[in-house]
Amino acid sequence: MKKYWSFFKMRLMAGLQYRAAALAGMSTQFIWGTMEILLYRAFWLEHPERFPMGMESLSAYIWVQQAFLTLFALWNWDFEVLESVKTGSVSYELLRPTDIYSIWMARSIAGRLARGILRMVPVIVVAGLIPAPYGLRLRVSPAVFGLFVLSMALMVLVVCAYTLLVYALTFYLTDPNGLMVVSVAAADLLGGAVVPLPFLPEGLRRFAELTPFGSMQNVPLRIFSGDIPMTDIPGVMGLQVFWIAALVLAGYALTRNGLRRAVILGG
Amino acid sequence: MIEMKGICKTYRVRRREAGLGNALKSLFSREYAEVPALQDMTFTVPDGQILGYIGPNGAGKSTTIKILSGILRPDGGVCTVDGLTPWEDRKRHVARLGVVFGQRSQLWWDVPVTESFGLLRDIYRVPEPVFRENLDRLTVLLDLGELLKTPARMLSLGQRMRCEIAAALLHGPKVLFLDEPTIGLDAVSKLKVREFILEQNRLCHTTVLLTTHDMQDIDALCSRVLLIGKGRLLLDGDTARIRTMAGENLSTEESVADLYRRFGI
Numbered sequence: 354m355k356k357y358w359s360f361f362k363m364r365l366m367a368g369l370q371y372r373a374a375a376l377a378g379m380s381t382q383f384i385w386g387t388m389e390i391l392l393y394r395a396f397w398l399e400h401p402e403r404f405p406m407g408m409e410s411l412s413a414y415i416w417v418q419q420a421f422l423t424l425f426a427l428w429n430w431d432f433e434v435l436e437s438v439k440t441g442s443v444s445y446e447l448l449r450p451t452d453i454y455s456i457w458m459a460r461s462i463a464g465r466l467a468r469g470i471l472r473m474v475p476v477i478v479v480a481g482l483i484p485a486p487y488g489l490r491l492r493v494s495p496a497v498f499g500l501f502v503l504s505m506a507l508m509v510l511v512v513c514a515y516t517l518l519v520y521a522l523t524f525y526l527t528d529p530n531g532l533m534v535v536s537v538a539a540a541d542l543l544g545g546a547v548v549p550l551p552f553l554p555e556g557l558r559r560f561a562e563l564t565p566f567g568s569m570q571n572v573p574l575r576i577f578s579g580d581i582p583m584t585d586i587p588g589v590m591g592l593q594v595f596w597i598a599a600l601v602l603a604g605y606a607l608t609r610n611g612l613r614r615a616v617i618l619g620g
Numbered sequence: 621m622i623e624m625k626g627i628c629k630t631y632r633v634r635r636r637e638a639g640l641g642n643a644l645k646s647l648f649s650r651e652y653a654e655v656p657a658l659q660d661m662t663f664t665v666p667d668g669q670i671l672g673y674i675g676p677n678g679a680g681k682s683t684t685i686k687i688l689s690g691i692l693r694p695d696g697g698v699c700t701v702d703g704l705t706p707w708e709d710r711k712r713h714v715a716r717l718g719v720v721f722g723q724r725s726q727l728w729w730d731v732p733v734t735e736s737f738g739l740l741r742d743i744y745r746v747p748e749p750v751f752r753e754n755l756d757r758l759t760v761l762l763d764l765g766e767l768l769k770t771p772a773r774m775l776s777l778g779q780r781m782r783c784e785i786a787a788a789l790l791h792g793p794k795v796l797f798l799d800e801p802t803i804g805l806d807a808v809s810k811l812k813v814r815e816f817i818l819e820q821n822r823l824c825h826t827t828v829l830l831t832t833h834d835m836q837d838i839d840a841l842c843s844r845v846l847l848i849g850k851g852r853l854l855l856d857g858d859t860a861r862i863r864t865m866a867g868e869n870l871s872t873e874e875s876v877a878d879l880y881r882r883f884g885i
Contacts, residue, residue, distance in 0.1 A: 359742035367731050444691040448719050448726075449743055450711040616693045616707060618632070 356451060361459040368467025375471035378423070382476055386419040390487050405551040408486040410578040414549055416480035416489035417577050418570060423468035424509055425570040427540040430516060430533065431457075431464055438523040444615050454608045457520060461513040492579045500586050504573040507593040511568045514600035515540075521604045524611025539564075545571035551580060565600060568593040622665040622688065622795065622827065627697035629658040629683055629851075657683040658694070658851045667794070668825040670817070672842030672859075674832065674876065676885055680851040681831045685797050688829070689719055701795060715744060718788035722800035725780065726787055727772040733783045734768040737790060744791035751790065758786040761816050778809030785813065789820065796820070798830045802837055814840045835872040847876075849885030 390412060397408050406414070423429055434457055437443040446453050480489035491498065519536060523529040541547045544566035550558045561567045572589055575581045581589060635653045636646045658680045665671050675681055686692035687699060690706030690713050699705060704713045720726075727736045741751045759765060762782040772780060781801060788796065798817070802810045818841060820826050830841060838845060838859060845862060847855035855862065863875050870878065 356743045356745070359739050363728065363731070363735060363739045366735065367728060370730065442724070444686075445721070445724060447691045447710060448689055448714055448717070450715040451743055616691060 357455050357459045360451075360456055361463045364460045364463035365467045368464055369471065371468075372471070374468070378468070379472040379475055382419040382422055382472065383479065386415050386476070386480065389415050394487065406549065406578065406580055409490060409492060410580055411549065412483075412485075412487050413489055413492055413578040414574045414580070416476065418546075418574055420473045420476040420480070421469055421505070423472070424465050424505070425512065425544075425546070427512060427515065427544070427566075427569070428533075428537045429465060429468065431461055431520075434460070434520050435523060435529060438520055438611075439529070441615055443612070447612070447616070453612065454517065454521075454605050457517050457608075458513060461516060462509060465509060465513070493577065497576060497579070497583060497586070500590070501573050501576045504576055504586075504590050504593065507590060507597065508569055508573050510597045511565060511593055511600065514597055514604055515565060515569075518600055518604040518607065521607035521611055524607070524614060540566045540569060543567055544569040545574065549575070549580075551575075562589075563592070565596045568596045621667055621700075621702060622829070623698070623700050624664070624684075624688075625662050625698040627658055627661040627684075627687060627694045627699055628656075629680075629687065629692070629694045631655045631657055656851050658687075661697070661848075661851070661853055663846060663853060663856060665827060665829065667827055668821065669844060670821055670828040670830065670842050672830050672832065672838040672845040673848070674835075674838065674845060675848040675854075676880055679848045679885065681848065682799065683851075684848075685719075685799055685829070685831060689717065689797060690714060715791070716794050718791070718793035718796045720781075720784050720788045720796075720798050720801050722781070722798075722803040725772065725784065727780070727783060729773045730771055732769050732771055733764075733775075736772065737768070737787060740787055740790050746791045750792065754790050754792055755786075758789060761819055762786050763812070778805050778812075781805060781809065781813060782816075785816065789826075792824070793826070795827045796829070798828060798832075800832055800834075801830070802832065802834055810834075810836075817841055835876055839872050847879060847883075849880070849883050854883050854885070855879065 393411055393415075394408070397404050397411075401408070404411075418425065434443075437446070443453070446456070477489060482488065493501070515536070519529060519532055522532060526532065543561040543564050545561075550561055550567070550571050553561060562571065568589075572581075572593055576586060576589075631654075632652045633655050634646075635651055636642045661680070661684065673681055673684065683692065687694050688701060688706055690710040693707045701713060702716065706713045727733060728739070737755065740746075741748075746754070759768070762785065764782060764786060767775060767779050767783060770779075772783065775783065785798075785801065801817075802813055805813065814837065817828060817830075821828055828841075830837065832838065842859060844858055845855070846853060847862070855865075859872060862879065863870065863872060865875070865879065
């Protein structure tokens with residue numbers, strides 16, 4: 354276990370040194386969040402009674418989404434891993450006495466954290482200063498907040514397990530680009546990245562919530578904004594755990610088999 | 621001890637003629653050609669030997685190294701390194717193995733070299749005192765000093781290669797594979813690397829398998845040379861024998877070129 358932890362720390366440190374990227378990302382997220390809030394505000398002022406979420410809830414949703422964007426975003430691929438599978442140089446990883454899937458997992462989680470840590474605090478602080486109902490406020494009890502933190506952790510695992518599944522499938526494809534584009538589009542719509550799921554038609558929302566994408570940012574963001582009642586939270590988080598298990602099992606098996614193929618066919 | 625017996629490996633390569641018609645055709649039926657990379661490769665390397673492995677491009681050198689490293693599975697034959705079959709007992713095997721590919725880096729690009737070394741220590745589970753001792757020795761022999769604090773991307777090729785070699789030896793492997801370790805190095809760096817390999821072999825009795833196109837590497841380091849071509853072992857002997865097989869007054873370089881011509885490879 355220690356080696357994967359060291360690997361995690363290493364990736365985290367390596368990722369923490371890109372100051373310019375963090376600065377650029379931070380301002381992008383801040384501007385993007387402001388624009389989204391202005392857009393929804395226009396709709397809200399028109400028909401506040403037809404809004405499926407309160408404006409305060411929605412603001413909380415948007416600001417947390419922007420603050421933790423690099424944790425949520427499926428498009429935050431690890432291109433080094435993808436490239437190594439595509440070119441076959443992944444077989445050189447076999448020179449180390451380690452399990453490749455676990456290494457990928459460690460570096461995926463660390464990579465997301467590293468890109469996020471530097472930019473999340475300023476966004477949260479500034480968004481907290483914006484007056485209600487457009488700013489970021491904690492609207493739930495400490496217990497629910499605890500569940501939010503837990504569901505964030507589960508969400509990171511769902512997202513990473515999904516990206517690892519795509520890396521594993523790359524063993525069997527000439528080029529994974531199509532799969533990546535489709536995945537990102539599906540996650541944007543079904544995961545509540547573009548529009549929070551309560552804004553979707555009832556049937557589509559229900560379907561989206563059952564897909565793996567619905568277990569991504571949708572869950573922690575809606576818990577944080579108080580959109581999911583306390584009694585429903587265990588079920589929703591249970592589904593997250595189910596998707597982690599399913600995606601990890603599939604990804605692990607495909608990686609193993611893919612590596613065996615690479616070892617037989619030659620890098 | 622490294623033993624290879626009757627190792628064969630054939631690559632399957634997709635082929636088609638140029639043109640749109642053929643591209644469409646290949647959507648439905650694909651043609652494959654079998655390219656033999658190794659045929660009946662058999663040799664034994666005793667512990668503590670420095671073995672040179674030479675042959676023209678495409679002869680099968682890399683394939684052999686990959687099989688011995690456990691990252692490629694042969695189609696047939698038996699191969700053991702210190703009693704383990706590389707591709708069967710991969711994790712145990714690679715824990716006792718050090719590999720340097722001259723054209724690839726195992727260091728983390730953006731962080732100081734010493735961080736990469738720390739990661740390798742944890743990956744190979746090297747106990748701290750052993751790690752310290754190895755690192756101190758390698759630092760002196762390879763003149764690493766300040767290099768350890770520098771990010772790998774800021775090192776010159778010669779400096780980086782010294783760090784790569786150190787990285788491969790931190791866990792004290794019994795066997796070391798060097799795939800073109802002096803490629804692209806200047807004269808001083810080459811000499812330093814060679815000197816170190818000899819020293820390492822003398823002090824730690826490390827078995828070294830070296831592939832190279834640089835015949836001076838062979839002259840300086842190897843007590844024995846294997847010449848392969850088109851996937852077959854053509855010659856097994858010491859450097860002196862290669863020279864006597866060719867003309868008397870030729871350098872090793874010229875003798876080898878002469879042998880390539882003579883074997884038609």
